[in-house]
Amino acid sequence: MxxxxxxxxxxxQVEHLTKRYGTRIGCADVSFDLWPGEVLGxxxxxxxxxxxxxxxxxxxxxxxxxxxxxxxxxxxxxxLAMGEPxxxxxxxSDWAFVHQNPRDGLRMGVTAGGNVGERLMAVGAxxxxxxxxxxxxxxxxxxxxxxxxxxxxxxxxxxxxxxxQIARNLVTGPRLVFMDExxxxxxxxxxxxxxxxxxxxxxxxxxxxIIVTHDLAxxxxxxxxxxxxxxxxxxxxxxxxxxxxxxQHAYTQLLVSSVLQV
Amino acid sequence: MxxxxxxxxxxxxxxxxxxxxxxxxxxxxxxxxxxCVGLIGASGAGKSTLMRMVWGNYLAxxxxxxxxxxxxxxxxxxxxxxxxxxxxxxxxxxLRVVPRVPTxxxxxxxxxxxxxxxxxxxxxxxxxxxxxxxxxxxxxxSPTTFSGGEQQRVNIARGFAHxxxxxxxxxxxxxxxxxxxxVVLSLILEAKTRGAAILGIFHDxxxxxxxxxxxxxxxxxTPKVAA
Numbered sequence: 001m002x003x004x005x006x007x008x009x010x011x012x013q014v015e016h017l018t019k020r021y022g023t024r025i026g027c028a029d030v031s032f033d034l035w036p037g038e039v040l041g042x043x044x045x046x047x048x049x050x051x052x053x054x055x056x057x058x059x060x061x062x063x064x065x066x067x068x069x070x071x072x073x074x075x076x077x078x079x080l081a082m083g084e085p086x087x088x089x090x091x092x093s094d095w096a097f098v099h100q101n102p103r104d105g106l107r108m109g110v111t112a113g114g115n116v117g118e119r120l121m122a123v124g125a126x127x128x129x130x131x132x133x134x135x136x137x138x139x140x141x142x143x144x145x146x147x148x149x150x151x152x153x154x155x156x157x158x159x160x161x162x163x164x165q166i167a168r169n170l171v172t173g174p175r176l177v178f179m180d181e182x183x184x185x186x187x188x189x190x191x192x193x194x195x196x197x198x199x200x201x202x203x204x205x206x207x208x209x210i211i212v213t214h215d216l217a218x219x220x221x222x223x224x225x226x227x228x229x230x231x232x233x234x235x236x237x238x239x240x241x242x243x244x245x246x247x248q249h250a251y252t253q254l255l256v257s258s259v260l261q262v
Numbered sequence: 263m264x265x266x267x268x269x270x271x272x273x274x275x276x277x278x279x280x281x282x283x284x285x286x287x288x289x290x291x292x293x294x295x296x297x298c299v300g301l302i303g304a305s306g307a308g309k310s311t312l313m314r315m316v317w318g319n320y321l322a323x324x325x326x327x328x329x330x331x332x333x334x335x336x337x338x339x340x341x342x343x344x345x346x347x348x349x350x351x352x353x354x355x356x357l358r359v360v361p362r363v364p365t366x367x368x369x370x371x372x373x374x375x376x377x378x379x380x381x382x383x384x385x386x387x388x389x390x391x392x393x394x395x396x397x398x399x400x401x402x403x404s405p406t407t408f409s410g411g412e413q414q415r416v417n418i419a420r421g422f423a424h425x426x427x428x429x430x431x432x433x434x435x436x437x438x439x440x441x442x443x444x445v446v447l448s449l450i451l452e453a454k455t456r457g458a459a460i461l462g463i464f465h466d467x468x469x470x471x472x473x474x475x476x477x478x479x480x481x482x483x484t485p486k487v488a489a
Contacts, residue, residue: 035340038340038343189361189362192360192361192362193362195360196360196362196363199360203374203375220358221358221359221360224339224340224343225339225340225343238321238339239318239319239339239342239343241318241319242318242319242320242321242339244319245314245319245320246273246314246319246320246321248274248321249276250276250277253275253276253277254276254277257277
């Protein structure tokens with residue numbers, strides 16, 4: 001829906017974001033805009049700074065320099081200048097974070113329904129029947145059978161846990177989703193199902209997403225735009241198929257030519 | 263609808279000593295609404311390269327590539343994304359899809375992106391698949407396991423699902439039998455009748471003669487090699 005609107009304000013504007021670990025560079029001088037409905041892929045090898053960047057954007061790490069301006073429901077605001085309670089509220093209502101390891105994003109001792117319902121309660125839902133109905137609906141959307149609603153995630157397969165994490169994150173209707181290697185560690189067949197699910201959800205909900213991955217095939221299918229990182233710097237960015245089919249930077253050329261098939 | 267002028271293209275191979283290979287210079291052509299222009303030239307002359315620059319997955323080194331009022335050579339990624347959703351379609355030689363997605367949904371996808379209701383998009387997809395002789399029992403399966411010819415027809419159905427005002431066709435009739443070739447040619451002729459501007463590569467000379475109004479030999483855009 002909102003993918004079709006020609007909005008004039010970016011959802012997220014990142015300016016000169018820098019994070020150092022002592023003298024080492026985490027990420028340096030990263031700037032980009034993310035528009036509503038857009039999926040941005042960030043690729044690079046281990047240690048390239050892509051996860052550091054994602055953590056800074058999502059407020060899990062405090063950057064040393066730069067601005068992260070999010071178009072809140074009350075207008076654009078610098079997230080880094082916000083107080084902790086306000087940022088927390090934003091991260092519950094407007095943002096979602098899908099971890100590579102579902103154990104980092106789920107409460108393993110709480111039932112599947114509880115994992116989804118908890119997020120709804122965090123944004124103010126109180127009616128038990130409504131919460132349970134909505135949780136059931138979301139489990140269905142991520143292809144988890146309704147009869148598993150009272151099971152704990154520890155009894156789920158890895159792919160199911162990852163789908164549950166997605167349901168838990170999207171149930172509150174966020175506008176921006178951060179994903180850190182969402183298909184990493186899953187079987188290829190499970191990956192495909194997850195990719196299809198994510199694509200459908202992005203389209204139906206008009207979500208914007210930032211996906212960090214080292215898998216070029218994943219970004220080819222999911223991302224509209226791509227940023228390539230090396231040594232903490234963005235070395236190339238552009239339309240996904242342009243960066244993959246006609247890479248300009250030496251590192252991107254090496255990356256693309258090193259993959260068996262993308 | 264499509265106007266290319268002064269377009270050049272180089273490939274820089276950073277991992278092979280920074281070798282710069284100029285592959286195109288001074289490319290120029292126009293395609294009016296309702297017209298089909300065929301690109302010709304020997305293999306390697308740059309037909310596909312030119313087409314990819316129009317699609318935007320190859321960067322032009324210079325010049326302008328106007329498609330429906332947008333200069334693809336200078337546009338922002340999000341402008342090209344919008345152009346591809348609404349205005350510019352592309353039938354490539356290869357089908358690239360998320361594995362496990364049913365064929366019917368693969369074909370309906372461009373319409374869903376435009377916000378067309380699901381049942382309507384699926385109806386349109388079903389009509390095209392039936393016309394292209396893909397048996398109905400295959401529609402619920404992913405096309406990744408299909409034969410080459412079947413995949414190509416799925417790709418064509420997907421490319422014609424939305425009535426794009428501009429279309430790029432890369433060998434749409436290659437590896438098709440006579441009956442399916444006819445279907446594809448009639449789809450192209452119908453698209454022309456409704457006013458689509460089409461730029462195509464056809465090795466099949468009979469097909470070229472049937473649908474193309476003009477031919478452009480890309481050999482004329484080969485850079486002069488300095489001795």
